[in-house]
Amino acid sequence: MKVLMFGWEFPPHISGGLGTACYGLVKGLVHHNQDIIFVVPKLWGDEEPLADFVNASDIEIDYREKKFIDTWKNLTYLEINSFLVPYLGPQEFEKYTDYTLHHRSDVDETVFSNKYEFSGKYGKNLMEEVSRYALVATQIAKMKDHDIIHAHDWLAYPAGIAAKQISGKPLVAHIHATQFDRAGQGGAQGPVFEMEKAGLLAADHVVAVSHLTRNIVIEKYGVDPDKVSVLHNAVLDASIIHSTIRKNVPEKIVTFLGRITFQKGPEYFVEAAKKVIDRDPNVRFVMAGSGDLLNRMVERVAELGMGTRFHFTGFLKGQDVDDMYAISDVYVMPSVSEPFGIAPLEAVRHNTPVIISKQSGVAEVLRNAIKIDFWDVDAMADAIFGLLHYESIARMFKELGSEELKNLKWEHVAAKLVTVYEKLHKQQP
Known part of the structure; x- marks a missing residue:
């Protein structure tokens, strides 16, 4: 099967879980002998050669052709500068969603060139790039022979x-996160x-990353339940990492990343x-990351x-992320609405x-973790205190969790996706 896949990022150049999931899925599909044509706005040259990568910035199109004019008429285009990202929070959303919708029957050649250089980032012209990316997609779909189209998230x-x-x-829409997750119900x-x-x-x-997301897709977007299936995310490597790094403080460390x-x-x-420290002041808490609520959390x-x-570390990536996990005694993910959550x-x-919220997709597959409602800070504090002070409980979750990872492989996810592809292909006239 030849799959024409559209994504916005691919490792090692990623901003979050979307790129990591794309990488794992592509690797799994290649394992099952699928031919992947992966289109990204911009290639950086150091991507692992798992697919036939297409750099959208290299594609030349004639904007005077009717197919491009027709496509452009149906696109939503933001004239203002914006910093929308696929993981947009509500405050950024409110700040940057004042937009103008254009219905155009012509193309101004002083604005457009035959080849558009995408930034490959989530910058100020993101919505414009999303629209141009769709124009380029028409040319790629004409150039590249394929059986299935697979698009990742709204971008x-x-x-x-x-x-x-x-x-x-046939088009497969893969939904990794919805606007209801990012902005609230x-x-x-x-x-x-x-x-x-x-x-x-x-x-x-439609492929949803959890039953939680599937329900949102059906209830909030009005999608036919019969065409929505669930494919949980997985891990690239199920082996346990034995780090040699050592923390330089005597206290236990609890991490939000x-x-x-x-x-x-x-x-x-x-x-x-606060509730844990009131009971035991010999604990350090770390909040690793960045976002619109950072200043409020510091205050x-x-x-x-x-x-x-x-402690606030700022945004971490690469080895720093691994090191942070390694020196942590407990990891907490108290998400209000988490489609999956690979962390x-x-x-x-x-x-x-780990302690995870019941409002997360990963709670559907990770059985050996403590699960709490995100809003129940008393239960969260009790769970943290228990894991820090009762070594037998912590050891049990470590042992059972590591065993559980063996079943969460991208090859298994990809095998299920291949059956979706084959069914759609057979339905073609």
């Missing part, structure tokens, strides 16, 4: 729709929501930290008088017991 949905219109091939509106909805409704099949935004529930982590920690026991699986790989 790639317009491209997937455009490719389907040109080639007529009452804040899903505007261009990102509209792009998500258009992609999900246009798709021949992720974007410091509404979706991730950092405020609940801070409140739980709240100061208000609670925890400055000497609470707890990575923590388990480092032999770190």
Whole structure:
């Protein structure tokens, strides 16, 4: 099967879990002898050669052709500068969603060139790049022979729709996170929501990363339940990592590692930290990451008088992330709404017991973890205190968690996806 896949990022150049998931899925599909044509806005040259990579920045198109004009008319284009990202929080959303919708029947050649250089980042012209990416997709769909189209998240949905219109091939829309996750149940509106909805409704099949996400897709976007299936994420390597790094403090360390935004529930982590420190001051809490709530969290920690026991590292990547997991005695993910959440699986790989919210997709597959409601800071504090002070409990979760990882492989996920591809292919006239 030849799969034309549209994504926005691919390792090692990633901003979050989306790129990591794309990498794992592609690797799994290659394991099952699928031919992948992976399109990204910009190639950097150091991507692992797992697929036939297509650099959208290298594709030349004639904007005077009718197919491009027709595609452009149906695109939502933001004229203002914006810093929308696939993991947008509510405050950034409210700040940057004042937009203008253009219905154009012509193309101004003073604005467009035959070859567009994408930044490959989530910068100020992201929405413009999303629209241009869809235009390029029409040309790629015409150039590249394929059987299935697979688009990852809202950034790639317009491209997937455009490719389907040109080639007529089935479209699989992979939803890794929804605007309801990012902005809360009452804040899903505007261009990102509209792009998500258009992609999900246009798709021949929708792949959700959890039952939690599947329910949102059906209930909030009106998608036919019969065309939505669940494929949980996995880990690239199920082996336990035995790190040689040693922490330079005698206290136990409890870590929050992720974007410091509404979706991730950092405020609940801070409140739980206060309750733990009141019971045992010989504990250090770490909040690793960046986001729109960072300053508020720093202020709240100061208000609670925890400055000497609470640390902010800023955004971590690469080896620093691995080292942070390795020196942590407990990892906490108190997400308000988490479509999946790969981070707890990575923590388990480092032999770190985890506490996760019941409102996360990973809670559906990770059985050997303590699960709490994100808002229940008393339960969170009790769980943290218990793992820190009862070694037998912590050891049990370490042993059971490491054994559980063996079943969470991308090859297994890819095998299920191949059956989806084959079913759609057989339904083709």
